[in-house]
Amino acid sequence: MNRKPTTSIPHPASRRVSKAGVWFALVVFAFTGISARALEVVSTTSVQHVFADGARAVEVRFRNPATEIVHVALRVQLLQLTSATAVPVGGPRAWKNLALQPGQTVLENATIEFPKLRASTRFAVRWLAADDKVIGVTTLWVHPDSLLDTLKRLVGDQPVGLADDAGLLRKTLAARKIAISDLHSAESWNRFRGRLALVTSKPAIDGDEPRLEAAALARAKDGLPLIWFRPPPKIAPPPPPLIERLSLGRGTVVLAPAATLADLENSSAAQLALLRFVVLALSAPTQIDTTAQ
Numbered sequence: 001m002n003r004k005p006t007t008s009i010p011h012p013a014s015r016r017v018s019k020a021g022v023w024f025a026l027v028v029f030a031f032t033g034i035s036a037r038a039l040e041v042v043s044t045t046s047v048q049h050v051f052a053d054g055a056r057a058v059e060v061r062f063r064n065p066a067t068e069i070v071h072v073a074l075r076v077q078l079l080q081l082t083s084a085t086a087v088p089v090g091g092p093r094a095w096k097n098l099a100l101q102p103g104q105t106v107l108e109n110a111t112i113e114f115p116k117l118r119a120s121t122r123f124a125v126r127w128l129a130a131d132d133k134v135i136g137v138t139t140l141w142v143h144p145d146s147l148l149d150t151l152k153r154l155v156g157d158q159p160v161g162l163a164d165d166a167g168l169l170r171k172t173l174a175a176r177k178i179a180i181s182d183l184h185s186a187e188s189w190n191r192f193r194g195r196l197a198l199v200t201s202k203p204a205i206d207g208d209e210p211r212l213e214a215a216a217l218a219r220a221k222d223g224l225p226l227i228w229f230r231p232p233p234k235i236a237p238p239p240p241p242l243i244e245r246l247s248l249g250r251g252t253v254v255l256a257p258a259a260t261l262a263d264l265e266n267s268s269a270a271q272l273a274l275l276r277f278v279v280l281a282l283s284a285p286t287q288i289d290t291t292a293q
Contacts (some may be wrong), residue, residue: 018187030090038066041127048140049269057109057124060138064100071099075128092128107273149174150275161197164212168200168261189215194196196225200258203231221249225281229258245280254281
């Protein structure tokens with residue numbers, strides 16, 4: 001015998017309670033459905049990069065384009081992407097409740113657990129309503145913590161020359177067991193015979209802009225690839241950060257903003273930026289685009 005579902009009647013002895021429960025469930029369902037449809041994930045041109053094997057913050061912007069307040073209980077699901085498929089990494093899970101005013105946009109950070117990886121891999125985070133309807137998707141790259149091993153391969157078995165006055169590189173390079181040769185004097189610059197030198201400078205003091213040492217310029221002219229991470233100039237408003245590749249005698253100097261190294265030890269985006277600058281410095285002039293950023 002077929003029986004009708006009775007999940008909306010928790011107490012059969014009370015008809016008043018059961019009707020109220022049904023009415024409440026219908027109102028909540030309709031309200032949530034409208035809210036979920038109204039909410040949008042704001043797309044962005046920038047790509048997020050995080051490390052694998054742990055809980056990482058994923059940034060997302062939500063917007064309410066409607067003319068009334070939106071309330072929604074959000075859920076998240078992680079997917080691993082290939083060229084042809086999207087493989088779920090676990091099921092959807094509850095995340096947080098949001099209430100957005102009409103026209104409001106909010107920036108949120110969700111903590112997502114990523115698996116251990118051997119190679120850089122694309123993932124997607126699906127943002128879901130309470131009924132698991134998709135509100136939007138955020139795609140990102142997830143990297144193993146061995147990114148800077150590429151630097152070892154690029155410089156071969158030679159140490160990296162380092163003049164790290166700003167203290168932006170030494171700790172991370174040492175943690176990755178990358179051989180370093182300290183370039184702290186004119187004599188050390190003259191003795192250095194590695195394939196690459198990295199220089200950081202402290203911010204300007206009393207209006208005096210930082211300069212490369214004469215010994216560093218001389219070695220660059222002799223053919224030593226050099227990357228100089230410069231602090232922003234003390235002018236208002238500050239100019240946009242630029243990446244320049246200059247030919248200096250027989251050598252190459254890449255000028256890069258020091259801000260790209262922010263939180264180098266924990267930021268996969270900063271480590272990827274460092275590797276891009278190294279490739280620029282080591283590449284022949286005909287192989288690179290000097291406007292690359």
